[in-house]
Amino acid sequence: MSVGTLHTNIVLDDPTKIHCGSRDPVRGHINIRYQFGPGNLNAELFGPLRVIVVLHGRAKTKIWKSNGQSTSIYRGRAPLIHCEQEIYHDSFRAQPGEMSSFPFSLVFPEATQSLPRDDFKEDPRFNTLPCQPLPPSFRSNYHGFAHRYESFVEYRVGVNVEMPQLRVDVVKPTEYQEPIVHYEPPRISPDQSRNHITTWRGFVSVRNELLLPESDRPAGFRQKTKALFGAGNFPIYAFDWECLAPTHIHLGQPVCFEVRIKPREHECTATLIPDVQLKYFRMDVSAYTQVRADRAIFTCPESEGNYTVCEMTGVIDSQEPFSKANDNTKYINTAAIGSGRIGSFASSFTTFNISQTYTTKISFAFELTGKLKHIDQEYPILIHPPLEVAHHPPPAIAGPSSQAVGEENKTPDLPQYEPAPPYEKMPTNTK
Missing domain, CATH: 2.60.40 (Immunoglobulin-like)
Incomplete structure (x- = not known):
C-alpha cells in the first residue's frame, strides 16, 4: 500500500522568454506537494528523494494526402534533444499538504543529439546530419488547394521524481501539460x-x-x-x-x-x-x-x-x-x-x-x-x-550611476x- 502521493508541478520563471543559444539558461522551479495515503492520515513523509529535470525537444509533421476517394495521414517524428539534470538527491521530509520548491537552471545543447527517429532519406532541402544546429521554436499549419499539413518544432521541460526506498505514488505533468520553452539559435554579433x-x-x-x-x-x-x-x-x-x-x-x-x-x-x-x-x-x-x-x-x-x-x-x-x-x-x-x-x-x-x-x-x-x-x-x-545585446560595464564603486532606476x-x-x-x-x- 502506498504511503502517499507526491504531486509535482513545473513552473518557469519567464514562460514567454525566448532563449537564444546555449548561454541563455532556462530557469524555474519544481513544486512538490505531499498528500497522505489511505490509512496513513497525518503521517509525515521522510526518506531519500531524487528530482530530475528533463529538457527535451522534437520536430513533428502531419501530412494529409488525398486521391479523390480517400485521405491518408502520414507523420514524421524527429526527436532533437533529451537532456536530464539532477537538481536534488538527498533526504526529504514533508508534512501532509506541505509544498516544497526545488529551483533549476537548464541550458540548451549546441546541437541535436543522435536519437532514434523516423527514416528520412537524404535530400538537399533538409538537414539529415545526426548532429546539427538546433532549429528554433516553430509552428506552421497550412490548408491549401493541393496541400495540407501541420508541423512544429517545440521544446518542453519535464520532471522525474523518485523515492526509491518508499512506496510513494508520483503524479507529474503529462507530455502535453509540460511547459513549452521558446528557443532561437545563438544571437548574431552586429x-x-x-x-x-x-x-x-x-x-x-x-x-x-x-x-x-x-x-x-x-x-x-x-x-x-x-x-x-x-x-x-x-x-x-x-x-x-x-x-x-x-x-x-x-x-x-x-x-x-x-x-x-x-x-x-x-x-x-x-x-x-x-x-x-x-x-x-x-x-x-x-x-x-x-x-x-x-x-x-x-x-x-x-x-x-x-x-x-x-x-x-x-x-x-x-x-x-x-x-x-x-x-x-x-x-x-x-x-x-x-x-x-x-x-x-x-x-x-x-x-x-x-x-x-x-x-x-x-x-x-x-x-x-x-x-x-x-x-x-x-x-x-x-x-x-x-x-547580441550590449553589456553595460559594471557600476563604479563610488559616484552616481548613469543607469535609470528599474532598467537593470x-x-x-x-x-x-x-x-x-x-x-x-x-x-x-x-x-
Missing part, C-alpha cells in the same frame, strides 16, 4: 550582420504638359484634347533610381532601406525640374515551408505551403522631395521584424523533416508631375536570430511566442 546588401536599379521617364513653363501649357478644352493626342511634343524628365535592400534580417530589429535617384541629364529636355517624392514604401515577407513524413515504401510523403507572415509599411525619413540637400536619398525604416508574431515567425532553418525559407517583396512609388510610378521587387532573404533587468524588445497547443489539438489555418 559585426556579422553587415555587408549583406543587394541593390536594385531601374529608371523612370515622364513626358507631359506639366514639364512646360506654366505660360506654355495647354488651356481650354480644345487645346487640352489636342495635347492629349500630341504628347510626343512635350519635354521629358528621366532619372535612374536604385534601392539598397538587406538580404539578412534579424528578429527584433527594424529593417532599413535606402532609395536614391540621379537625373539622366542627357535625356532630360524639360527646362523645369519637377519635384520627385517617394510616395510610399511597403515590405511583405512570405514564408515557404516544406515538410515531409517518415519514409513510405519508396519515398517520403511531402507537402508545402507558401504564405505571408509579415506586412509592414516603411517609415520614410521625411516627406520632402529628393534634392541636393538630402543627397537625393531617402532612408526607410520598418517596425521591429517579428514583433508580435506567435511562433510562426522563426529564423530560417532546415532540419530532418522541416525546411523554412523566406522571401520579401518591396513595393514603393515615385510621384512627379501628378503621376505615380510603381516599383515592385521580390527576392530571397535569410531571417536570423536577434542581435530590462529585456530587449524581441518577438514573443505563446505556448503551442498539443499536437493533436493544433488548429488548421485555411489559405
Whole structure:
C-alpha cells in the first residue's frame, strides 16, 4: 500500500522568454506537494528523494494526402534533444499538504543529439546530419488547394521524481501539460550582420504638359484634347533610381532601406525640374515551408505551403522631395521584424523533416508631375536570430550611476511566442 502521493508541478520563471543559444539558461522551479495515503492520515513523509529535470525537444509533421476517394495521414517524428539534470538527491521530509520548491537552471545543447527517429532519406532541402544546429521554436499549419499539413518544432521541460526506498505514488505533468520553452539559435554579433546588401536599379521617364513653363501649357478644352493626342511634343524628365535592400534580417530589429535617384541629364529636355517624392514604401515577407513524413515504401510523403507572415509599411525619413540637400536619398525604416508574431515567425532553418525559407517583396512609388510610378521587387532573404545585446560595464564603486532606476533587468524588445497547443489539438489555418 502506498504511503502517499507526491504531486509535482513545473513552473518557469519567464514562460514567454525566448532563449537564444546555449548561454541563455532556462530557469524555474519544481513544486512538490505531499498528500497522505489511505490509512496513513497525518503521517509525515521522510526518506531519500531524487528530482530530475528533463529538457527535451522534437520536430513533428502531419501530412494529409488525398486521391479523390480517400485521405491518408502520414507523420514524421524527429526527436532533437533529451537532456536530464539532477537538481536534488538527498533526504526529504514533508508534512501532509506541505509544498516544497526545488529551483533549476537548464541550458540548451549546441546541437541535436543522435536519437532514434523516423527514416528520412537524404535530400538537399533538409538537414539529415545526426548532429546539427538546433532549429528554433516553430509552428506552421497550412490548408491549401493541393496541400495540407501541420508541423512544429517545440521544446518542453519535464520532471522525474523518485523515492526509491518508499512506496510513494508520483503524479507529474503529462507530455502535453509540460511547459513549452521558446528557443532561437545563438544571437548574431552586429559585426556579422553587415555587408549583406543587394541593390536594385531601374529608371523612370515622364513626358507631359506639366514639364512646360506654366505660360506654355495647354488651356481650354480644345487645346487640352489636342495635347492629349500630341504628347510626343512635350519635354521629358528621366532619372535612374536604385534601392539598397538587406538580404539578412534579424528578429527584433527594424529593417532599413535606402532609395536614391540621379537625373539622366542627357535625356532630360524639360527646362523645369519637377519635384520627385517617394510616395510610399511597403515590405511583405512570405514564408515557404516544406515538410515531409517518415519514409513510405519508396519515398517520403511531402507537402508545402507558401504564405505571408509579415506586412509592414516603411517609415520614410521625411516627406520632402529628393534634392541636393538630402543627397537625393531617402532612408526607410520598418517596425521591429517579428514583433508580435506567435511562433510562426522563426529564423530560417532546415532540419530532418522541416525546411523554412523566406522571401520579401518591396513595393514603393515615385510621384512627379501628378503621376505615380510603381516599383515592385521580390527576392530571397535569410531571417536570423536577434542581435547580441550590449553589456553595460559594471557600476563604479563610488559616484552616481548613469543607469535609470528599474532598467537593470530590462529585456530587449524581441518577438514573443505563446505556448503551442498539443499536437493533436493544433488548429488548421485555411489559405
